[in-house]
Amino acid sequence: MQRLDSRDPDFESHFTRLLSVKREVSEDVDAAVRDIIAEVVARGDDAVIDYTRRFDRLDLTPDTIRVSAEEIEAATASCSAEALDALALAKARIETYHRAQVPADHRETDALGVTLGWRWTAIESVGLYVPGGTASYPSSVLMNAVPAKVAGVPRIAMVVPTPDGVTNPLVLAAAKLAGVDEVFRVGGAQAVAALAYGTATIRPVAKIVGPGNAYVAAAKRRVFGQVGIDMIAGPSEVLILADSSANPEWVAADLLAQAEHDTAAQAILVTDSDALADAVAAAVEGQLKTLRRAEIATASWRDYGAIVRVARLADAIPLVDRLAPEHLEIESHDAEDLAARVRNAGAIFLGAHTPEAIGDYVGGPNHVLPTARSARFSSGLGVLDFMKRTSLLSCTPEALRALGPAAVTLGRSEGLDGHARSVAIRLNL
């Protein structure tokens, strides 16, 4: 963890370094992924089965690639009532929040007689990638599938690798709860390729969403164009803006909730209080002693953690906008005022009683958010990611007469005489 002070003369260079640190290990997997995709395109299910045997140590047949409804039922039945209740609460709240995002169609006829507007339609089919192993999170299934369902996507096909045949029952329960239509026990670049190009067992989809490892990310980049993809998720991050009113143990717990995700995660505290800065630093060390994922969190906090001292919290706003954090917590009596002045953040958590983890699970907003400073230009996952807009235009003969000459002029000025003619021919120009 490094400590910076915005009043130091060399602060700018230190802060710029904090901004530009590359936290992601870029494994060079692109050549391998290219081959895997080509194999799946050429050999379909057979290639998927071969790669699953090699990477997941699991023997599949075309009949067992898909997880049956009975298996999903059995997995759900094996979950604790407490966990299922918590999932149901999360699902209901996520659904309510995202319903408010459903966009309106628009249509009007203007004074010239031009009818124009747009129409939103759901994407016809979506593939949802869910990682296997320890990063197999039922909450992420809900965060991806529920907005798709709210958007009206008729078909959601989920892929989840089950290394050595091990499935997370709560992931299957979440899929059932969210209304996922098909579940396939395959993962990696081969699953992405199957979703993009289709096999005899896995019909192709129009868009693929969901997080994954370096192979999955590289495969998504490669199939982009053939299908749509969501953002490429990077390591998670939190920036906590807190004044002396904040409880240092709570702040420390929130920093560590971020740091425990990944050794490349980043947790930053920005404060106007030396006392809080010192107390949080101490509390982090204390809490690390009893954290189950202490090894991961220690590395993250050591390598990427920071405490930044500013003269006044308002001075932090330009720093926040430059960092554009995925998660921004504001623990200050001025939380609302400060939040209103921030331009770049994926999500803002206001006040001391809103730990970011509430947003991860049961708040209602989506937990799939832009990382690595991409909140400067992109948004968290939402209903709009599962819909697309078609513009509509209709002219009466009179409207065409009113607008046509300008179109002819512009077409000719661009050297596109065929454009001009397609208008002029209707007007006898």
Add this chain to the structure above:
Amino acid sequence: MQRLDSRDPDFESHFTRLLSVKREVSEDVDAAVRDIIAEVVARGDDAVIDYTRRFDRLDLTPDTIRVSAEEIEAATASCSAEALDALALAKARIETYHRAQVPADHRETDALGVTLGWRWTAIESVGLYVPGGTASYPSSVLMNAVPAKVAGVPRIAMVVPTPDGVTNPLVLAAAKLAGVDEVFRVGGAQAVAALAYGTATIRPVAKIVGPGNAYVAAAKRRVFGQVGIDMIAGPSEVLILADSSANPEWVAADLLAQAEHDTAAQAILVTDSDALADAVAAAVEGQLKTLRRAEIATASWRDYGAIVRVARLADAIPLVDRLAPEHLEIESHDAEDLAARVRNAGAIFLGAHTPEAIGDYVGGPNHVLPTARSARFSSGLGVLDFMKRTSLLSCTPEALRALGPAAVTLGRSEGLDGHARSVAIRLNL
């Protein structure tokens, strides 16, 4: 041009081939682009100046990279009043249409006392790439810059190459009219790199939009992540759905307006009338004789054009959805009904008096639309592309008490004890 009939037994295989034809020449420019970007990152303006000398045969200094306000004024003054009036009409209509797209913020407090919602903010700065030479279209400047201004983007920096020093005055006039803040006479991968990473003269932006050649497209793919990008535009395409009521000369003119764009453009007629099919085929040949860009249009129509005969126009809907055309024209008395049943199209032009070229210039909707079947999963350019959404969450102590236990349960079930602790510590759980 090929003719298909949906009633033929081998139609499906022909149609599948039509769907999968690769129209884009994928030049292998990625290695060159990688080097150009690295040079611009390392040497800034000097590298931009060197590449501009090499590729555009133009000697620049740091003082002349930016086009001055006086030059923009002089260029505007040199345009015809007719062209400027047409541009002004286009700008006003584009602005009105896109104003209706400005999204609403949302905030509510639910029964538990959780305040939640979201807030939209404009992207802080946008780079607009405008091609030079013959594909330097003033209409595209408006279509990119106006929605950005409507979104509230505070800074739009435009780059446009001026090979041999030649500028299109109407492009500069469009930039002025649309409120572009800065114009730089550079292009290619070097301009994209300068916008993404910044130089002494060109401050970096948060997102880059606009079409370009293979170098520009490869550079945009490479800088994605550092900045946001819009879609990668492919060759343009139109699908015209027409019955026997359509005027074959008008349909032919619309097909050729598409075909004249690019030898890789695609124009398709789908009809239930043999008479119309024959008449349009003949009219295309006739009109090609007098088209200024006949060479380009002839190649496009020959290689990628198609006339598809269907038994009833309603049978064409599934074909339209599979092709997901950038532009869909419907010339039929049933136009509204047919349009309502289409899921995948970038823009729909309804009725015989709405040639697609009206939408290219003065209709109001955006002419930057998804190509190459990407209308299955993406939308045309709009105000939302220049804004991003930040989610908001705020819990009262009571709300945290109500929601916290479920979050603790889910955190523990995912093995993320630090997440669970950040909630539990506030509730003394």
